[in-house]
Amino acid sequence: SQQGEEDPQALSIQEGENATMNCSYKTSINNLQWYRQNSGRGLVHLILIRSNEREKHSGRLRVTLDTSKKSSSLLITASRAADTASYFCATVGGNNRLAFGKGNQVVVIP
């Protein structure tokens, strides 16, 4: 089964900068999703991009999907201290179940 793999694993940026995370997967997908997890909390769904979409926006979030390269990126623009969290990508394949990556820790320094 496919698994998202985020890259880089940890990112530390100054408030106001943009943060970019990448995710790769191995098999064909129906959609790809990004989740955020604040320390010690449950995961919160951020955005879903379908396999026939190439880019999607939600507020300060921008997600791209390149199915030919089997990769996705999450861009957070004008980061805030509250964006400090771990970010996970997850893929949905033919079995309709999510496979999560290991997460990408982002620290935004005020």
Place this chain on the structure above:
Amino acid sequence: SQTIHQWPATLVQPVGSPLSLECTVEGTSNPNLYWYRQAAGRGLQLLFYSVGIGQISSEVPQNLSASRPQDRQFILSSKKLLLSDSGFYLCAWSGGYRQGGNTIYFGEGSWLTVV
């Protein structure tokens, strides 16, 4: 609106003791239900999922079990805990496939420390 609750939020259990984590969903019917485990610094591992009452699928062999006695209730259990069972356990739900998207909604998690 839909909500998901799981409890307890934290617990410390001795090796060999039983475990029961409970999860309920409100505001929806016939949800798909999931139990995930997250070890420190690692991703999420799907333990069990259920598409209906009494229907449980196990993803990994282990000494944990799950039950779904009611449509919106999902229980994670163990008869005898191992040290390796320590971790962060997350209950989650999603709509059926026809509802589209397969977005999963998570509870706040339960921290289990086996000592």
